[in-house]
Amino acid sequence: VRRSIVVVVPYRYSLEDLLVLLHKCAPTKADAVSLRRRTVDHGLLSVGLKIHSLGIPSRFDALVEGLGGPEKILEINRFKQAQASMCLVLPPVGNARSAILLLDAIGEFIGPELFNNREIQLQVCSPGRLDARRSALLGVAFYLGSDTLRRYSLGDLATSFTRHLFYPRGRRLILYDANGDFDRGFDWWKGFGTHRVVDSQLPFDGGRSDLLAGSASRLDIENINLVATLLVHAQYHGYWRDLGRQFEAEMEGLLDKHLLAGLIAAPWVRTSDPNTHDDGRFYSALQELIAYAFEEARRIKVRQPGHLFRSWLDIPSRSSNGILQEVQSLLRKYRQELISQSSLLDRREPT
Amino acid sequence: MIRAHQPGSQPMDIPEAIPNPAVVPKQAPDRREPAPTNPVDKPEKVPAERG
Numbered sequence: 001v002r003r004s005i006v007v008v009v010p011y012r013y014s015l016e017d018l019l020v021l022l023h024k025c026a027p028t029k030a031d032a033v034s035l036r037r038r039t040v041d042h043g044l045l046s047v048g049l050k051i052h053s054l055g056i057p058s059r060f061d062a063l064v065e066g067l068g069g070p071e072k073i074l075e076i077n078r079f080k081q082a083q084a085s086m087c088l089v090l091p092p093v094g095n096a097r098s099a100i101l102l103l104d105a106i107g108e109f110i111g112p113e114l115f116n117n118r119e120i121q122l123q124v125c126s127p128g129r130l131d132a133r134r135s136a137l138l139g140v141a142f143y144l145g146s147d148t149l150r151r152y153s154l155g156d157l158a159t160s161f162t163r164h165l166f167y168p169r170g171r172r173l174i175l176y177d178a179n180g181d182f183d184r185g186f187d188w189w190k191g192f193g194t195h196r197v198v199d200s201q202l203p204f205d206g207g208r209s210d211l212l213a214g215s216a217s218r219l220d221i222e223n224i225n226l227v228a229t230l231l232v233h234a235q236y237h238g239y240w241r242d243l244g245r246q247f248e249a250e251m252e253g254l255l256d257k258h259l260l261a262g263l264i265a266a267p268w269v270r271t272s273d274p275n276t277h278d279d280g281r282f283y284s285a286l287q288e289l290i291a292y293a294f295e296e297a298r299r300i301k302v303r304q305p306g307h308l309f310r311s312w313l314d315i316p317s318r319s320s321n322g323i324l325q326e327v328q329s330l331l332r333k334y335r336q337e338l339i340s341q342s343s344l345l346d347r348r349e350p351t
Numbered sequence: 352m353i354r355a356h357q358p359g360s361q362p363m364d365i366p367e368a369i370p371n372p373a374v375v376p377k378q379a380p381d382r383r384e385p386a387p388t389n390p391v392d393k394p395e396k397v398p399a400e401r402g
Contacts, residue, residue, distance in 0.1 A: 146371060146374075147370060147371050147374040147376065148368050148369070148370060148371060149368065149369050149370075149371050150367065150368045151367045151368065215368070218377075219374070219377070293371075294369070297369055297371065297372050300372040300373060301372055322373070324371055324372065324373035325373040327373070328373045328374060
């Protein structure tokens with residue numbers, strides 16, 4: 001069942017303008033994005049991106065000029081990472097694959113690759129404001145599921161909106177939007193079981209949960225998209241709500257097993273609730289997670305081939321595979337489950 | 352890299368980021384665009400030789 005509603009969202013530049021520019025350097029990728037920019041895969045959420053450049057802004061000059069100049073493209077956007085020289089906001093696309101191709105194409109246009117680049121901080125935007133507990137789960141799952149374990153300072157998470165008068169966002173990994181433009185024109189799956197209803201627009205008028213992923217990878221974008229989808233569907237009663245609630249329960253159980261359940265009570269996002277306003281409480285939780293993950297990484301390394309001898313310190317004290325491997329298994333399991341259920345639906349109701 | 356140093360001890364380098372050992376690294380895709388393919392030259396039809 002498909003219901004159609006036309007939505008017009010104003011942009012300072014369109015994705016089409018950007019793709020015309022990128023076509024000169026990366027025609028195949030630009031064409032692929034153009035073909036699938038509104039396509040939603042398996043009912044996953046759309047993906048928005050912000051590129052914070054910590055390096056020389058001139059790298060983006062040709063791109064920004066081609067889109068209409070800095071006044072039109074950069075200066076209207078007052079939000080950026082505190083150490084960034086500029087922040088380029090990209091129009092959202094319907095799927096993570098297109099988001100990755102778009103970043104690849106921009107990388108080819110400006111020169112250096114944008115993924116795993118220390119001078120580029122990526123912000124991945126998902127529609128829907130997750131509540132505090134689910135924001136914490138998103139942050140923890142992103143951190144442990146990433147292909148890079150990072151140490152953050154609080155300064156890394158500062159933005160121009162840290163102490164904003166109307167939209168103070170604090171220094172957090174997860175940030176809410178500031179009531180800016182919102183593109184609702186992406187499919188939203190609802191219903192349950194074999195009864196899937198596809199709305200042609202998202203069920204919220206506005207609101208996003210953004211993740212300051214830092215120097216991020218392709219896997220990070222895919223993981224954030226998967227986890228945000230499960231959590232947003234659980235919160236907003238989407239088609240994947242049951243799968244999302246199962247994921248929440250398993251993620252909480254996993255943290256509980258590793259004595260990290262208290263991390264979820266920390267304010268990973270700053271909401272209107274004054275109890276979430278303390279950056280220090282969040283940062284303590286983040287540091288605890290970082291310390292645990294780094295220790296786990298060290299333990300896994302000594303078990304890998306090439307390390308013949310282990311001291312008693314290196315012998316795992318628990319029988320589990322360890323939290324890093326468990327989170328990888330969890331993400332793999334839910335990705336496979338979501339894709340297999342979606343494929344089953346497609347076979348039952350061919351379009 | 353963060354450098355931790357206590358007087359009287361060897362300075363120790365603490366990495367800011369390390370690879371997650373639980374993630375099997377995927378080979379990064381080739382950034383280069385595929386070269387445009389030349390149209391296949393179809394031989395023109397020629398009448399079959401007889402005799």
